[in-house]
Amino acid sequence: MSDFLLELRSEEIPARMQARAREDLAKLFVAELAKAGIAAPRVTTYATPRRLVLIAHDLPEATEAVREEVKGPRASAPPQALEGFLRKTGLTREVLIERDGVLFAVTEVPGRRTADVLGTAIPAIVRAFPWPKSMRWGAVSLSPESPRWVRPLQGIVALFGSDVVPCEVAGVSSGATTLGHRFHHPGPITIGSAGDYVEKLRACHVIVDQDERAAIIAVGAKMAARGAGLELVEDEGLLAENAGLTEWPVPLIGRFDAAYLAVPPEVIQLTARVNQKYFVCRDGEGRLANAFVCTANIDAADGGERIVAGNAKVLAARLSDAKFFYETDLRTPLDALLPKLAKIVFHEKLGTVADKVERVAKLAEWLAQEGIVPGCDPALARRAAELAKADLVTGMVGEFPELQGLMGGYYAAAQGEDPQVAEAVRDHYKPVGQGDDVPIAPVTVAVSLADKLDTIVSFFTVEMPPSGSRDPFALRRACLGIIQIIDRAGIRVPLLNASSRIAALVWDQRIDAEQKRDNDRVRLVSDALDILGLSRADILPSERLRLAIATHPTIEVLDSAAPDKVLNFFADRLKVQQREAGVRHDLIDAVFALGGEDDLVRLLARVHALQRFVTTEDGANLLAGYKRAANILKKEAPADAEVARDYTPEPAEAALIAALDAAEPRAAAAIEGERFEEAMAALASLRAPIDAFFTEVTVNDADPAKRAARLALLARVRGAVHSVADFAKIEG
Template sequence: MTDFLLELRSEEIPARMQDKAAADLARLFEAEIAKAGLAASGIEAYATPRRLALIARDLPPATEAVREETKGPKASAPPQALEGFLRKTGLARDQLAERDGTLFAIVERPGRATAEVLAEAIPAIVLAFPWPKSMRWGAASASTASLRWVRPLQGIVALFGEEVVPFAIEGVASGAATVGHRFHHPGIITIGSAVDYAAKLRACHVILDATERCGIIEDGARALAEARGLRVVPDAGLVAENAGLTEWPVPLLGDFDPAFLEVPREVIQLTMRTNQKYFALVDGAGSLAPYFICTANIEASDGGAGVIAGNRKVLAARLSDARFFWDQDRKVPLKEQAKKLDRIIFHERLGTVADKVDRVAKLARWLVEEGIVKPLPFRGGVGVGESASIAARPSTGDPHTPTLSPEGERGKLAEMAEQAARLCKADLVTGMVGEFPELQGIMGGHYARAERLPDEVADAIRDHYKPVGQGDDVPTAPVTVAVSLADKLDTLAQFFAEDMKPTGSKDPFALRRAGLGILELLGRNVIRVRLFGVIDTAMTLRGFAHPSRVDDVMQFLIDRLKVQQREAGVRHDLIDAVFALGGEDDLVRLLARVQALQAFVGTEDGVNLLAGYKRAANILAIEAKKDGEAVSGLTNTNQMGYEIVPEEESLIAALEDAEPMAEAAIEAEDFEAAMRTLAGLRAPVDAFFDRVTVNDADRAKRRARLALLARVRDAIDRVADFSRIAG
């Protein structure tokens, strides 16, 4: 068994493409050799800035002979069928075999040398390689049929054992020669086989394994920082990016003028990360330190002093630009900046950003005034229905002059929520956000604080986009919650009002993200609200009223909640059992049912409740199929119309006790207590089945007993639809 080495050397491969390219190379190679019946014991794929490499372990010297047999039509089949089969197989009639009146095409394929298979496979892989972006070059680029590669392909190493696998791709011939590090060892080196490949590259200042390069960067950066009493700000993505930019990584510590620290920390870190690929450092208190770590791709003779000086100079220019934006933006109050939002189109059918801000401000204030978002401490609450409308409520447009001045904490909270909402998008027109769009919201918070606006307002402006993805922080401060919730509700309601819903995998307006954000805000803050009314209010802010569209938004949110719960590990059948009840638009209560059911079904009481339900429901389903006659529950023994047996009396008595207790528990939202109470029906239900003939010849008895079972089923279905639960 022999190892195969492949190296595809080119000009610099973008760091962001390297990991996927290595994985694609392994995947395509495995699939291509499998067509010839080959399989390696293991495939290793590597990427550096200048090369993609693959080592396939333990390939046989040749493929095995293959006998392929294809079943055809009957020997007596019409001529057309036979002709079609012959065309498919490429054989003549006398080359077919016949067994038991059926024709077979049998093809014997001799084994092939593995090197020959590889010589065909590699060009096919290269020509079909799925780079996200690729290019043509040289004279051949005049033809669209020429090779496309991420960057100009410069060399190919292809060794099966110690022998070169001969082939050529667009004039680049395979061989055993490659080059080392661009600066330390730019000359040709000859590879003997896969065995010495990594070692020879290392000797020429090329570390093949990206994981090892990442480790060198992390360990080196940590050591440099600790020597100064500092810590590196963790950033796995930046580590990987630096590893993708270097074949011989050398971390170096540099510094910058501490005066730049007056610029917001996020700006400095983003400037260093995005523009320069530098790591930021913090001191023992967690404050940003005036230092950076860069990663050189060379071991400089001066210990890196020249590299550091050059990077320090470039960073100073970048930070000077950032400080200019910071100083200029602060000269214009956010209130004045917000007036420019009418120049930005939010969506051609939904107006400008200024229009959106006006809706969000009204909605944020309404969420507070109606008690949906409450002053601290958060305690949940009753919530709100569909009683209030704010579409026609007048507004001064002045964030410092609220439209209403209710007394107490709610009034203060409402004022701050409206103020924050009216300013939350103002930083979109600032120079800093124009340069760094990633800082929208964050810069608004800094500018608000610089204006000495209330901290609650500044925090809400900063965090109103949150949560923006799974695992992101969920705001809990009341003003922030009001603005964030209003912003996401408006986005969802208005796009649905215009029938611009997500379809399949397409979600151009990030409505799924907005929906999940709403769910996170409601759940994390235990906000009790009749959501149908809130959505209806959000939709009417633009003069739109259409109940079916509100229903669409509700169903959309419920679907998102189902996905969220499945990802959290809740059984899908339990989710379906609760959601099948329908008519519930308090998502916090809905989620409480799901969580209670999840905790209950695995207990002994849960098993008993499910078993009792299944017995009753199965009998009812069977009898319903026989005559299709509906049954209804009974309220007391006097309705039976005949002399009942003790087991019937016991079950009726148990229901008389359990139903009001379960109902009270459901009203109190103690769903687990309701289920425990109903689980007590198991014993009388079992006794009923053991001693009572449900399908009695007396039609009156039969109907009454079925009605009794329906009463058991319906009592349990008040908690969840147990017919959907497996078990």
């Protein structure tokens, strides 16, 4: 057994690609060895800015010889069958083996040296590597068949044990030599084997383990901040990125002009993070400090003073730009920016961002007026919705789209808007994803619900729902956000009503837009007719124009069934969201199947009560009895009640009738009062009478009157159970 080392050294590999590259390298390597029948028990991968590394542990020295046997035709088969088999195997009749009248082709496949397998695998891996972006280079790049790599490939180390595995890729031959740190040890290093690779590179100022580099940065950055009396603002994504940018990380702390702290802290943090890959710090009171931590790639002789000074200078320029954008934006009221939203297309089928704002404002105001969002002032909800998208045309959001909403909140507060309005503008996109804050302030809730619901319903209305794994407009995320808000705040949103309102607004806006376009065309034609001295009435009578607008082809794509489809969409998303909470998807289906249930709070309460009920003995037995009744009714539909009018029920039937007479009104009253546990308890009282009914009574009796009465009774049982949920949807 020996270890195999593969190092693919190149120019800088982008940090964002390194983690995926390590995974792909391991998968491709294992797959290539599997083709030769070699298993790789353990594979370790590393990535630095300049090298992608794989170490495969405990590989065999050679593959074992394999005896392959292929079954052929019978010995008595026609000559044509035998000839076809011989062509397929490349053998002659004399070498075939006959057993029990059947011919077999037996061949011995000799074992191969693992080194030979590896020599073939390396070029195959390089050629098949799925970089998100790659390039060709050098003279060989003139051929479209030339290998591609993320950056020009400069060296290959391929060692099986202590022996070089010979191969060549794009003119680069494998060997045992690599390079150390670009500045600290730029000369060649000879690697003896996979066992000494990591430590030899460490001695030459290269830490190949990305996790070790990340740990060094994490600890070093915290210590640098504490040394200055500050606390580091931790950022896992930035930590991984810094680890991917350095081979010998050295965290250093620097300062910037405190005057820039007048800019919102999120802007400073984003500027430092996105543009410069710097961490920021907080002071003892939790406020952003005028300090940053950068990660150098060298041990500087002056302790990093010049590096810090250079980075501080670059950061100052970035912060100066941010300060300029912020101060410039503050000079323009958000109201003055609203006309610009009419020039931004939200979607070609849904008009502009201004059209979306109009729909969201009307829906948010309605949610408040109807008391759907308790404690929400309708005027504030409308005002917040009208201003919510204004920051999209500000300089700051143009520079940092990630700050949309947040900057609008700052600008709304600065221009003296009600604090509830400013908060709603700031947070109306929330929750954006798992773990994000869920808004609870009434005005924010109204605007957030309206915005997300408008996005979902609008795209369903123009027949652009998500399909499969494709969800270009993030409708699933918007739906989960709505579910989170409703669940957290306990808000009773009538989804069908709200969806119908949005769909109607989309229709109205589309017709208005087509009317305006047609009016513009009418004016142009009218002007031309005036010049020609012709009559307008003969060319474009008003009735013809009205019909043309009503049947305009772009309006025909609108889906009048969108609200119902939206409700089904919520049902699917609710299953996903509730699965994590341990709620069975079939129970959600069972409640949704009743139809007309669009209050998610009430629906979830019913589902939770149902889940508790079906796990009890009474619930399980009632479900079994229901399914037996439903199966009978599938085959035998209840007959006309007149047939069974004069029939006198037997004791078991009478007991079930009495139980239904008592349970049905109790269950109905409990459901009306949303006391679903009580409704389940009422249904549980049917368990014993149903069991007795099936034990003592023959449903499909030869007497038509008996059969009709008993089928009608089973239909009544099914109806009683369906008042709570459609038990046919419940598994088990």
